[in-house]
Amino acid sequence: MHDATKDPWMERLSEYLDGALEPSEREALEAHLKQCAECARALEELEAVRARARGLAQAPVPPSLWPQIERAIAESGPARITPLGSRRVTRSFSLPELLAACLAVAVLSAGTVFAVLRHQAPAARTEPAATAPRGPEPRTVGDGTASRPEAVPERQAERAPSVEAVPAARTEAGNTLASETPETPHEEAISELRKALARERDRLDPTTIRTLEANLAIIDLAIDQAKRALAADPADSYVKEHLAETMRRKVELLQRATMLASTSNSEGSR
Amino acid sequence: MRFQPQASRPHPTVRMNQSAGGTMTPSQDSEGLPSRGKDREDVALAAGGDVRAFERLYGAHSARIFNLARRMTTNESAVDLTQDIFIRAWQKLGTFRGESAFGTWLHRLAVNVILARRAALRTEQSRLSDEEGALDGVPARPGRAELGMDFERAVEHLPEGAKTVFVLYDVEGYQHEEIATMLGISSGTSKAQLHRARMILRRYLTR
Numbered sequence: 001m002h003d004a005t006k007d008p009w010m011e012r013l014s015e016y017l018d019g020a021l022e023p024s025e026r027e028a029l030e031a032h033l034k035q036c037a038e039c040a041r042a043l044e045e046l047e048a049v050r051a052r053a054r055g056l057a058q059a060p061v062p063p064s065l066w067p068q069i070e071r072a073i074a075e076s077g078p079a080r081i082t083p084l085g086s087r088r089v090t091r092s093f094s095l096p097e098l099l100a101a102c103l104a105v106a107v108l109s110a111g112t113v114f115a116v117l118r119h120q121a122p123a124a125r126t127e128p129a130a131t132a133p134r135g136p137e138p139r140t141v142g143d144g145t146a147s148r149p150e151a152v153p154e155r156q157a158e159r160a161p162s163v164e165a166v167p168a169a170r171t172e173a174g175n176t177l178a179s180e181t182p183e184t185p186h187e188e189a190i191s192e193l194r195k196a197l198a199r200e201r202d203r204l205d206p207t208t209i210r211t212l213e214a215n216l217a218i219i220d221l222a223i224d225q226a227k228r229a230l231a232a233d234p235a236d237s238y239v240k241e242h243l244a245e246t247m248r249r250k251v252e253l254l255q256r257a258t259m260l261a262s263t264s265n266s267e268g269s270r
Numbered sequence: 271m272r273f274q275p276q277a278s279r280p281h282p283t284v285r286m287n288q289s290a291g292g293t294m295t296p297s298q299d300s301e302g303l304p305s306r307g308k309d310r311e312d313v314a315l316a317a318g319g320d321v322r323a324f325e326r327l328y329g330a331h332s333a334r335i336f337n338l339a340r341r342m343t344t345n346e347s348a349v350d351l352t353q354d355i356f357i358r359a360w361q362k363l364g365t366f367r368g369e370s371a372f373g374t375w376l377h378r379l380a381v382n383v384i385l386a387r388r389a390a391l392r393t394e395q396s397r398l399s400d401e402e403g404a405l406d407g408v409p410a411r412p413g414r415a416e417l418g419m420d421f422e423r424a425v426e427h428l429p430e431g432a433k434t435v436f437v438l439y440d441v442e443g444y445q446h447e448e449i450a451t452m453l454g455i456s457s458g459t460s461k462a463q464l465h466r467a468r469m470i471l472r473r474y475l476t477r
Contacts, residue, residue, distance in 0.1 A: 054440065231390075
């Protein structure tokens with residue numbers, strides 16, 4: 001077998017095959033192919049692989065699948081219309097990337113929003129959420145709908161009234177779908193924050209709004225994907241712990257942003 | 271020279287315009303206008319709660335989604351994933367704006383769901399981490415009748431990164447730029463993984 005590492009052109013054959021080489025590179029490779037039987041043979045084989053891939057047949061879908069889907073959607077209710085403002089970025093993250101992003105973005109978001117809003121409302125003081133002792137991990141509630149949990153963490157007890165407790169994670173795989181619909185407490189919290197900010201919009205810098213919107217969308221996506229990951233593997237304590245922490249940070253961000261926006265408004269109206 | 275590098279990709283499932291470079295909608299032209307129009311009607315009906323309309327959408331697109339899931343994970347996972355993807359699609363129909371074909375939207379949703387699930391399960395990471403031995407479990411060159419099926423098995427045994435890019439590029443017709451965005455890697459890494467996969471698979475075809 002030819003050792004591909006000895007011939008740098010060997011590594012460019014797929015690009016050549018796909019028409020991705022620059023004209024000068026293509027000409028040089030074609031000249032090389034006339035002299036290198038190994039590369040020419042490899043090119044033939046790569047072409048065969050590509051052709052085989054493109055000709056792969058579709059396996060039939062198990063007939064039992066649709067009835068299962070039909071039952072599930074009957075239980076989940078009709079499709080819901082999502083407001084344009086909450087549309088999400090479709091980028092997908094690897095799990096480590098996701099977990100790191102959750103924490104990093106949550107911290108940055110909180111810091112950015114806090115700093116910008118504070119700049120707009122220098123007299124505002126919003127210490128309660130930051131100084132409150134950390135309560136127990138927020139709990140998953142029933143089927144993921146907006147029921148109030150029995151025990152609300154202390155830091156959440158001081159939140160803006162509309163911000164509900166956020167579930168730390170789904171505890172049953174069967175909750176996967178229900179808990180990802182827009183009416184979950186988590187989504188509800190975002191919705192409430194958006195409403196609050198919409199009310200204050202005229203008084204806030206557009207840059208502040210955009211920053212908050214963008215960061216919330218990113219956090220929301222990250223949490224959503226983490227929840228999916230956890231739904232697939234509910235026993236993964238590593239994911240669960242990070243998800244819970246990320247959600248706590250998000251609640252904190254929501255509390256601070258809502259409170260600061262409200263304070264900024266009242267300061268401005270004096 | 272027997273080979274002509276391709277400037278366009280006449281693809282069985284997704285038609286890409288390679289010369290355009292970097293377009294983000296792999297199958298935007300893969301559905302004829304009548305099909306797109308029918309899908310659009312059914313999406314509108316399904317978004318209003320019409321399950322039969324959604325069943326028609328399922329009938330039109332389930333094979334492609336199921337096979338995507340099967341190739342990117344395993345046969346065992348594909349059924350569950352396909353179910354999950356269509357249920358999510360049902361729940362998210364309200365977010366579909368009709369800016370692309372429904373099939374494109376659904377396919378992208380499917381890829382995201384599959385990648386998230388696979389990351390969670392960490393499927394095949396240890397099993398497929400050995401590139402050199404990746405095809406050791408696959409029988410030697412099969413008879414013609416078994417060729418397609420065993421090529422599928424060879425793909426299944428690729429290292430995960432190479433398999434993902436191979437399926438998305440060579441089978442599904444995504445561009446490297448799109449794959450890079452979806453996987454959070456560079457376009458160059460996507461190209462390198464594709465070449466890696468093809469080089470491994472060619473050994474299967476030639477042994």
